[in-house]
Amino acid sequence: xxxxxxxxxxxAVVAGILAFLLRVPAVAAWFARLRGLDRRWIFxxxxxxxxxxxxxxxxxxxxxxxxxxxxxxxxxxxxxGDIVLLSADYDPASGPELGPMLRSSLTQLCRHKVKIVxxxxxxxxxxxxxxxxxxxxxxxxxxxxxVDYVNLGFKEGREAVILAMGNSIPGTxxxxxxxxxxxxxxxxxxxxxxxxxKLLVNISAGYPGxxxxxxxxxxxxNLKIISGCTAVSAPxxxxxxxxxxxxxxxxxxxxxAEYEKMTGITGSATKGMDAQSSVHLxxxxxILMGNLAHWAARRQGER
Amino acid sequence: MHxxxxxxxxxxxxxxxxxxxxxxxxxxxxxxxxxxxAEHLFVGISAGYYVAQEWWAVIYPQCVKPVMNGSRPIMxxxxxxxxxxxxxxxxxxxxxxxWSLAIIIGAYAGIKTTGFAQGDLVEQFHASLLPLWVPGHxxxxxxxxLFIAGIISTLVFFFFSTEHKGAIKNAAQLGVWFLMxxxxxxxxxxxxxxxxxxxxxxxxxxxxxxxxxxx
Amino acid sequence: MxxxxxLLLTAAIGLVMLLYFFVPNPIxxxxxxxxxxxxxxxxAFAIVLGAANLLQFNGEIIVRRGKDWPYKAVLLLSMFAMIxxxxxxxxxxxxxxxxxxxMYNTFYASMQATxxxxxxxxxxxxxxxxxxxxxxxxxxxxxxxxxxxxxRVPIGLAISKNWPNGVQLPQISDWIMENPQNSAKRAILxxxxxGVMSTGLRIIMGIEGxxxxxxxx
Numbered sequence: 001x002x003x004x005x006x007x008x009x010x011x012a013v014v015a016g017i018l019a020f021l022l023r024v025p026a027v028a029a030w031f032a033r034l035r036g037l038d039r040r041w042i043f044x045x046x047x048x049x050x051x052x053x054x055x056x057x058x059x060x061x062x063x064x065x066x067x068x069x070x071x072x073x074x075x076x077x078x079x080x081g082d083i084v085l086l087s088a089d090y091d092p093a094s095g096p097e098l099g100p101m102l103r104s105s106l107t108q109l110c111r112h113k114v115k116i117v118x119x120x121x122x123x124x125x126x127x128x129x130x131x132x133x134x135x136x137x138x139x140x141x142x143x144x145x146x147v148d149y150v151n152l153g154f155k156e157g158r159e160a161v162i163l164a165m166g167n168s169i170p171g172t173x174x175x176x177x178x179x180x181x182x183x184x185x186x187x188x189x190x191x192x193x194x195x196x197x198k199l200l201v202n203i204s205a206g207y208p209g210x211x212x213x214x215x216x217x218x219x220x221x222n223l224k225i226i227s228g229c230t231a232v233s234a235p236x237x238x239x240x241x242x243x244x245x246x247x248x249x250x251x252x253x254x255x256x257a258e259y260e261k262m263t264g265i266t267g268s269a270t271k272g273m274d275a276q277s278s279v280h281l282x283x284x285x286x287i288l289m290g291n292l293a294h295w296a297a298r299r300q301g302e303r
Numbered sequence: 304m305h306x307x308x309x310x311x312x313x314x315x316x317x318x319x320x321x322x323x324x325x326x327x328x329x330x331x332x333x334x335x336x337x338x339x340x341a342e343h344l345f346v347g348i349s350a351g352y353y354v355a356q357e358w359w360a361v362i363y364p365q366c367v368k369p370v371m372n373g374s375r376p377i378m379x380x381x382x383x384x385x386x387x388x389x390x391x392x393x394x395x396x397x398x399x400x401x402w403s404l405a406i407i408i409g410a411y412a413g414i415k416t417t418g419f420a421q422g423d424l425v426e427q428f429h430a431s432l433l434p435l436w437v438p439g440h441x442x443x444x445x446x447x448x449l450f451i452a453g454i455i456s457t458l459v460f461f462f463f464s465t466e467h468k469g470a471i472k473n474a475a476q477l478g479v480w481f482l483m484x485x486x487x488x489x490x491x492x493x494x495x496x497x498x499x500x501x502x503x504x505x506x507x508x509x510x511x512x513x514x515x516x517x518x
Numbered sequence: 519m520x521x522x523x524x525l526l527l528t529a530a531i532g533l534v535m536l537l538y539f540f541v542p543n544p545i546x547x548x549x550x551x552x553x554x555x556x557x558x559x560x561x562a563f564a565i566v567l568g569a570a571n572l573l574q575f576n577g578e579i580i581v582r583r584g585k586d587w588p589y590k591a592v593l594l595l596s597m598f599a600m601i602x603x604x605x606x607x608x609x610x611x612x613x614x615x616x617x618x619x620x621m622y623n624t625f626y627a628s629m630q631a632t633x634x635x636x637x638x639x640x641x642x643x644x645x646x647x648x649x650x651x652x653x654x655x656x657x658x659x660x661x662x663x664x665x666x667x668x669x670r671v672p673i674g675l676a677i678s679k680n681w682p683n684g685v686q687l688p689q690i691s692d693w694i695m696e697n698p699q700n701s702a703k704r705a706i707l708x709x710x711x712x713g714v715m716s717t718g719l720r721i722i723m724g725i726e727g728x729x730x731x732x733x734x735x
Contacts, residue, residue: 153360160414178610211422238700281673323624339586345626378556416718
């Protein structure tokens with residue numbers, strides 16, 4: 001409680017000082033001149049505030065949110081041998097947010113000896129999914145390709161692919177990522193359609209992604225879905241969480257860092273959170289300074 | 304510090320990727336030939352990548368192969384419809400591409416209508432039927448009342464069949480406030496997303512390229 | 519023929535896909551499955567059509583030595599290089615050790631990620647130059663944005679971890695996301711769903727048929 005009071009007092013004092021200073025003509029003029037600041041100075045500030053925390057980490061505390069805990073718990077409920085569909089619906093543009101989620105999800109799935117069927121609805125996704133499989137499933141947990149995991153690769157068609165998978169997964173993906181017919185992969189003999197799948201782990205960058213899986217598959221095929229998504233799309237998915245169409249959510253790099261903490265991994269998301277914090281503070285400062293400059297200029301105009 | 308070795312195949316890839324990254328960042332100073340080069344290279348590589356992907360992931364295994372080996376000859380129909388799309392390059396035959404568009408538009412109209420109806424409308428409406436009073440949980444009750452008020456007032460704001468005046472106007476105004484909070488939260492998350500992507504690029508420059516930190 | 523047949527096709531296919539949801543009978547689901555598979559293939563061709571359009575558009579500029587034509591040449595050369603390598607390497611084109619994968623990691627992945635990373639700089643600049651709090655609505659937007667921005671990152675937890683339970687910055691951020699934010703978003707979702715459904719039905723009934731009127735360029 002004491003720290004909250006101190007914070008509020010500091011905030012009030014700073015606001016008071018700023019209000020007072022804005023009445024001083026010289027200070028107001030300085031703020032008004034700020035409006036003409038070359039934006040490249042802001043670019044430099046962003047550059048520095050990302051670089052420094054990456055080189056000299058502060059190791060600020062990370063605490064998982066309830067929705068991230070739900071994501072983790074859903075995977076914890078799985079039993080060895082259960083089949084999970086891992087749909088990596090993203091491409092390199094979202095790699096810093098979603099790559100850590102993919103690797104951590106694979107780690108937790110492999111710890112539970114779960115069978116994993118991977119697919120992609122984004123053309124840029126298959127190599128990223130393959131890298132994740134190779135780094136985690138194959139190299140760390142010695143999963144055997146075709147027996148313990150399969151990478152079906154990419155299929156064009158967005159919602160049509162989801163519906164087709166609801167009818168038949170081997171029919172939709174006749175061959176895997178490498179062109180091997182799925183009939184030659186032992187794991188795929190146990191997979192008929194989406195009803196063979198215990199859980200969908202969807203790593204989603206947008207369209208097509210979590211929204212489409214929820215719309216087309218959650219009730220129609222009774223598919224349990226958890227989602228790791230970009231921060232941009234996360235706000236929309238809260239509606240699906242509240243309606244239980246989604247059972248867990250990781251939102252953006254912060255969500256990835258929370259999940260890494262739960263799985264005991266210190267990955268790129270955790271290491272990026274100090275820089276994330278510093279740039280957020282900078283942007284908040286930009287909003288404040290921009291408005292002060294605007295108010296100062298307006299006051300000067302009134303005079 | 305282990306800088307990537309440009310003499311190895313993988314190291315050369317890291318060096319080229321790092322230089323292209325810097326070329327694109329150079330746009331922050333001003334538009335320049337390095338940025339333009341990277342920009343055009345990116346468009347070309349992306350287009351080429353997509354064509355190869357569509358061929359090997361869809362057209363060949365789903366259409367060409369089943370038709371050639373006789374396992375599913377009917378797939379020649381979508382193959383022909385796909386080829387008809389290219390009739391757009393021939394002015395007099397361009398109308399043929401409408402047949403291909405018909406299958407795309409018709410199929411997605413059906414798929415999306417049912418998807419949105421079940422996934423968004425019915426389920427979301429059903430989940431909004433919350434108790435306004437939960438005995439012993441005053442906080443939950445307040446949250447539920449606020450939640451329902453937010454949904455109704457926002458829907459009222461988007462309801463343009465009645466003129467917004469009197470009680471409707473007040474409800475719509477409340478809806479605007481909820482929308483503003485929603486947009487603010489979305490803005491916060493958008494900031495988070497963009498910053499994360501930048502962090503990812505810096506992690507690339509510092510780790511596999513310059514080797515000054517491990518991520 | 520040129521206009522009526524596509525409209526009829528659209529209506530028939532749309533109706534089958536609609537009925538296929540409600541009627542689990544092979545008479546309907548059989549054609550439904552076929553159209554699912556067929557549309558996947560036609561959409562794939564549409565992506566290739568996009569690349570062909572890129573070739574036509576940039577090819578014309580190169581031929582008449584238009585503005586920035588050397589860059590357009592780079593664009594087309596890189597496109598052909600990627601397609602060529604992909605086709606030559608066969609079905610294993612995406613194996614980690616292939617040249618296609620090397621091109622993917624070196625060019626495609628790095629440049630795509632950087633293009634999107636650029637936005638971080640512009641969002642910071644826009645926060646300074648354009649985010650003006652002029653009325654109650656803008657103030658609500660700013661307050662929500664500030665709480666979410668500080669509450670979703672570790673610095674928010676570090677600042678407020680000793681504050682009373684319920685008013686810590688991450689908790690306030692979560693409350694905004696779960697309640698006022700969520701209710702407005704849900705209303706948008708429901709409204710958008712009604713919009714998509716009515717558009718879908720208009721297409722199926724042939725009222726919305728602008729695609730069947732002309733090709734243009």
